[in-house]
Amino acid sequence: MVIQAVGLALLAALSPTAVLVAAVLLGSANPHRMVLIYLAGAIVMTALMAAIVFVLLQSGHLYQPRERDPRYGLRLALGLAMLLVAAYLKRRGPKRPDPAKKDKGIIPRLISRPRAVPVFIVGLLVYTPSLTFIAAIQAVATGKQGLPESVAVLAIIIVVTVAFAWLPLLAYLLAPGGTARLLRGIDQWLRSHGYVLTMGALLLAGIVLSINGVLGLAGLVS
Numbered sequence: 001m002v003i004q005a006v007g008l009a010l011l012a013a014l015s016p017t018a019v020l021v022a023a024v025l026l027g028s029a030n031p032h033r034m035v036l037i038y039l040a041g042a043i044v045m046t047a048l049m050a051a052i053v054f055v056l057l058q059s060g061h062l063y064q065p066r067e068r069d070p071r072y073g074l075r076l077a078l079g080l081a082m083l084l085v086a087a088y089l090k091r092r093g094p095k096r097p098d099p100a101k102k103d104k105g106i107i108p109r110l111i112s113r114p115r116a117v118p119v120f121i122v123g124l125l126v127y128t129p130s131l132t133f134i135a136a137i138q139a140v141a142t143g144k145q146g147l148p149e150s151v152a153v154l155a156i157i158i159v160v161t162v163a164f165a166w167l168p169l170l171a172y173l174l175a176p177g178g179t180a181r182l183l184r185g186i187d188q189w190l191r192s193h194g195y196v197l198t199m200g201a202l203l204l205a206g207i208v209l210s211i212n213g214v215l216g217l218a219g220l221v222s
Contacts, residue, residue, distance in 0.1 A: 001143035002153055004208075008136035009160040011201040016194030018042075018126050021111060022168040023183035028114045035169040037116050041123020042162040049129040050137050050154050057141035069217060071142045076213025078135045082206030085131065086199050094195035123165065132205045133161055 025034040062071040107125060110118040140153050159166075171179040190197070215221045 001139055001145065002156075004212075005136045005139040005153055005157055006160060007208075008132050008139060008205055009157040011205050012130050012133040012136060012161045013163045014197055014201045015126065015130075015164060016190040016197060017107065018162075018164040019168070019183070019186055019190055021107065021122055021126055022164060023187045024111050025114055025119065026168060026172050026180060026183060030114075031172065032169070033116075034114045034119050035165070035172075037119045038123045039162065039165040039169070041120040042127040042165045043123075043158065045124045045127040046129070046133070046158045046161050049133070050158060053129070053134055053137040054141045054150070054154060057138055062138075062142040063144060072213045072216025074138060074142070074213075075135075075209050076217065078131060078138065079206045079209030079211075079213055082131050082135075082202045083210065086202040086206060089195065089199045089202070127162060127165075132201060133157075135205060135209055136161070 021038060022035060025031060025038055028034050057074075060070070061067055062074065107122055110122050110125075136157050137154070140150050140157070143150070145153075168179065168183060171182070212221070
């Protein structure tokens with residue numbers, strides 16, 4: 001359970017937008033404060049949604065042996081949903097930049113002149129739960145461990161999911177110049193490859209969950 005949950009959280013953490021926002025904020029006039037506020041928004045959103053999803057699934061008692069079919073049915077449904085989204089992204093293709101609409105999105109507008117409240121809102125928006133994050137929470141909520149162990153794993157999931165909000169700040173504190181250059185390079189790379197990264201994460205998680213769901217419904221795994 002722990003390995004599956006943390007693995008899905010790692011895939012949820014692969015957010016090109018999260019890295020781009022961190023790169024912009026670290027280049028602002030008050031980088032430490034702005035990134036901490038951004039991180040606060042990220043933690044509030046992930047912790048709140050983790051609690052809601054966990055409580056909802058726990059209330060359905062999907063962790064109990066008699067709820068085997070609903071438990072694995074949920075995993076199969078999540079896996080298929082991820083595969084459908086990945087297929088849609090593949091069919092749609094990467095969005096081509098439109099010079100006429102440059103920086104017209106809500107997140108670019110909010111961070112164009114970083115201030116506390118807009119940056120906090122960006123943290124909330126960027127970390128709106130993804131399918132992979134929900135899948136990580138369900139791995140905990142449908143497991144057989146007790147509440148203290150579940151809370152500990154949920155905390156790990158949250159820390160891992162928001163990694164690209166706090167890792168850039170940690171690196172910046174240790175090596176400001178090198179981190180700034182590295183993030184600029186990552187920024188350029190993600191603008192070209194972020195689409196493939198997102199699609200690959202969805203595809204991998206979708207395959208794993210779909211296989212687990214099918215095996216569980218067939219009675220081949222406990």
